Amino acid sequence: MSCPTIQAETLELLEWPRLCQHLATFAATKLGKIAAQCLPLPQRQSDSETLLAQTLEAYALEAKLGQLPFEGIQDIGEALAWAGRGGILKGNNLLYIATTLAAMRHIRRIIDAQEEETVAHLLTLVADLRTYPELERQIHHCIDDRGNVTDRASETLGQIRVKLKALRDDIYQTLQRLMQRQGNAIQEQVITQREGRFVIPVKASHKESIPGIVHDASSSGATLYIEPKAVLDRNNRLRQLQRQEQAEEERICQQLSAAVAEVQEDLEQLLAIATALDLAIARARYSYWIQGNVPRFIDPAQDTITLRQLRHPLLEWQHRQEQGSPTIPIDLHIQPHIRVVAITGPNTGGKTVTLKTLGLTVLMAKIGLFIPAREPVELPWVNAVLADIGDEQSIQQSLSTFSGHIRRIGRILTALDQLNHDSNNSSLVSSLVLLDEVGAGTDPSEGSALAIALLKTLADRAHLTIATTHFGELKALKYGDDRFENASVEFNEVTLSPTYRLLWGIPGRSNALAIAQRLGLDPSIVAAAQHHLTPGATTEVNTVIAGLEAQRRRQENKAQEAAQVLAQAEQLHREVSQKADRLKIWEQDLKHQQEKAIQTTLIQAKTDIAQVIRTLQQGTPTAQKAHKATADLDQLASKHLPSTASKANPKASMPKGFKPQVGDRVRVTNLGQVAEVITPPDASGELSVRFGLMKMTVSLKDIESLQGEKALMPEVKPKLDPKNPPATPPASPSSQPAIRTSHNTLDLRGSRVADAEIELDRAIAQADGPLWVIHGHGTGKLRRGIQEFLKQHPQVDRFEPADNHDGGTGVTIVHPK
Incomplete structure (x- = not known):
């Protein structure tokens, strides 16, 4: 990046380091947290698009599987460098290398197990990952979970430790027998160590009772720590074995360190991949937390910048994490031919916050973060964001402040020239310039003239400039140059306070007198100031602006009323559809009950006739009359029960509906969401849909067309006897999910x-x-x-x-x- 100084100043002015700190809290490893706090800005649009794709895949992966297991990944960079220089790693450093290898292997297996198209960029990220399972097993064989060298690391080490244990036991037994024999001379029945040699506490007055070497004494001098002559030789042999043990442990660690050094480059690459994965997960978690949507990079020369209900990410954090005030969103719609937007309006109205919100939004998209705005999120990828934003809390308007702004603006112009010079294209390099209170801090007439000249220059050198101002002359630039646009922050004249909403196409009024009155200034002074206002063009312009603002409010009220009517109509449609479904279920239940009653009556009637037939057979043979009665009852049954043809052809009575196709937009009734069909229905009547970033599988019975038509269920051939279908009682409300x-x-x-x-x-x-x-x-x-x-x-x-x-x-x- 050319002119890194002004770029660094811009990041500080936009409070970009603070956002990076927020992002770091979502990282799972120490490596990720460190990397998140000093993120480099990509220099190519393709790099940003790759980061966004990684974020989207990580977002979907954690939504499907939960949090990925990053436990065990450690910052082993210094250990790898030390091993590469021939150093001997300690046991805990070797253990960290092994756990890092195991954790990365586990994560790669999880990614490999997913469908390739859903994690394509993450698969590319881990494609060159080498985890060396043999090295991991070798380390675990030699190093235990506490970082100590194990007995099984070598046969020599095992033998040394067996001898050490036997010799320690022998020394303990000898000293315990000695303390029992000389109980009066012992201060306390304890065996301890001094300088690596076993000693016992002896009363100073009885030191002649136990001959040996005095290694230490208590602070009072009443106790002497003596190594008895009986264990001198054994202590010497113990020290020799300990030195042999230490030498063997160092030899084993040296071998393992050499094995690590052989694959140092691959392990450093593994560490870089682990950091990149953790950053992708952190971006996904932060994007989920901030309720962001995926941005799409557009060509600023051809497409409109669209940012609806855009929220300032730092104010959102302050609101949700630090119990601050709710964030008021803004709308940005900038046509491709617009090069300069002049935002006017009262102080404390949110003009500076608008600049910072846009600047942070562009930077967030560059590093692969989702944007806290409603879909669609469409903004340009810019090579540089350059800003001159003063302290909005400052009350100083001195020459030094003015000169400071001018020097920074000079560096911005130099950076733009350098960027355009370094570019191989004939067109301008995409850049965003943010100027707060341009031309302020000096004489109003000179400051206004300087601001006009500066904005016209930036219209030629930068793709987009957003400037805040109080100068009325800048409002008129729009009407002489179609590259300029006006915007304003809304002011509520009833409550005499700003609403922080951004209005497009209408210049704003400073409302200085109204704000002064709200802040408690003597009303007589405000009235006198109103009297001294110069009548004429300014008053007429303010009157026109007031009329435009009133017209906008009326249009917004009508739009809100229309939205309410539409919502009520949709609610009514849902209620009518639900009542119709309940009515159909009630009709089916009633029909089943009627059929069951008729079948019961017929069974009883046939039973009675059979009894009559048996009676007739026992007496006078007039059974022909009984058979005739049975035929009459069969005719009655066929009249009231469903026909056989209807049972044999259920499609004849099937209600009309629609068959969802891939790409159709349908309504998921139990969620109240409109979704897009991405797979056709299978044999069981299930299909996959997508709404927003989420995919899910739903049943055909849970969707309907946007016109309210129910989906046709797939035909299922019954396995039971079609002549005797089992009656299915309606499901009780308590059994519904x-x-x-x-x-x-x-x-x-x-x-x-x-x-x-x-x-x-x-x-x-x-x-x-x-x-x-x-x-x-x-x-x-x-x-x-x-x-x-x-x-x-x-x-x-x-x-x-x-x-x-x-x-x-x-x-x-x-x-x-």
Whole structure:
């Protein structure tokens, strides 16, 4: 990147390091946390697209399987470098290498087990991974779980340790017998060590009773630690064996270190792959936490930048993690011909936050993060983000402040020239320039003229410039150059406070007098200032702006009313469809009951006739009359029971419906979501659909067309006698599976454990069925705290993780008693 100084300044001004720290909290390893805090910005769009693809695959993989097992992966970089220089690694360093190899092998097997098209980029990432299972087994054979060299590491070491144990036992027994014989001289019945030699505590007044070498004394001088002559030779042999043991352990560690050094490059590559995988998982977890959507890079010269309901990521963290104020989203729709957007409006209205939100959004997309905005998320990939954003809390407007801004703007122009010069293309290099209060800090007339000249220059040198200003002259640039656009932050004149909403196409008013009045300035002073305002063009422009703002509000109100009517119509349609389904079920139940009553009556009638026939056979042979009566009853049965043709051809009575095809958009009734069909129905009537980033398998009976038509179920040939189908009683409401709705879903992501327990206890008390609790993955602290609370809750029968398509281990389903 050319001009790294202004780029580094821009990252600091946008508070990019703070966002990287937030991202690091979602990493699973120390390597990932360190890498997340100092992420390099990709220099090519293809690199960003690869990172986004990795994030998307990691997102889907953890949604399906839960958190990947990164336990065991350690930061072994320094150990590998030491081994490469011929150093001898200690047992714990060798153990960390073995656990890292095992963990990476396990993760690769998980990725290899997935369908190739769902993890294509992750497979590419681990394609060159070598985990050396033989080296791992060799280390585990020689090093135990505490990092110590094992007896089985070599036959020599085993023999030395056997001798050491026997000699220690002999010394202990000798000293214990000595202490028993000289009990009066012993201060305490304890055998200890000094300088690696076994000694016993002897009273200073009785030191002549036990001849030997004094190695130490207590602080009071009352106790002497003496090595008796009886164990001098054995202590000497013990020290010799200990040195032999240490030498053999070093030899074994040296052999293992040499084996590590032979594959140092491959292990360093393994460490880099582990870090890249952890970063992909961290990006996926952060994207899930922030409720982001996948961005699509567009050509800024041909496509519109579309960012709807965009939230500032740092303000969102402050709101959800630090109990800050709710984040107010903004909408950005910038046409391809626009090069400069001038944002006007009152102070404290959110202009600077808008600049920072856009800058952070572009950087997030570059490193492969999802964007906290509604779909579709369409923005350009830029080579550089360059900003001059002052401290919005500063009240200093001195010459030094002005000169500081001018010097930074000069570096921005130099960086743009360098970028365009380094590019091989004839067109401009894609760049984003963010200027806060351009031209401020000096005489208004000169500052306005300077701001106009600067923005016109940037329109020629940068692809997109967003500038905030109070100068009214900048509002008129739009009407003389179609590359310019106006935007403003909305101000509520009723409450005399900003709404922080961004309005496009309408310049804003500073509303300085209204804000001064809201902040408590004497109303008489505000009135006097209003009197001194210069009448004419400014007043007329403000009047026009006020009219445009009122018109926009009326249009927005009408759009909201239309949306409410549409929602009511959809709700009514759902209710009518549900009532129609219940009516069909009721009709089928009634029909079954009628058929059963008729069959019972016929059976009773035929029984009576059979009795009559038996009676006639015993007397006068007039059974012909009885047979005639039986024929009449058979005719009655055929009139009231379903016809044989109807039973033989069930398709004749099958209700009309539709057959979903791949690519069709359908409504999943039990979720209330519109989804896209991605696989055709199988023989059991199940198919796969996708909505948003999630895929799931549903049954044909759970979907309908956007016109409300039910799906046709596949024909299933009955195995039982078609003439005597078993009657199937309707399913009771209690046997139906529970359906997740907004009423039985509790989102606790970002909450503290103590606060989450209060919300969860209240939700359990009000629940009348299963409760879906969303806690996310994150560090796992919130999930563990919630599950510990559920284990001890007297009103909870059981709890379990949700299915993978419903959130997996990031969601817990609670079954109250």
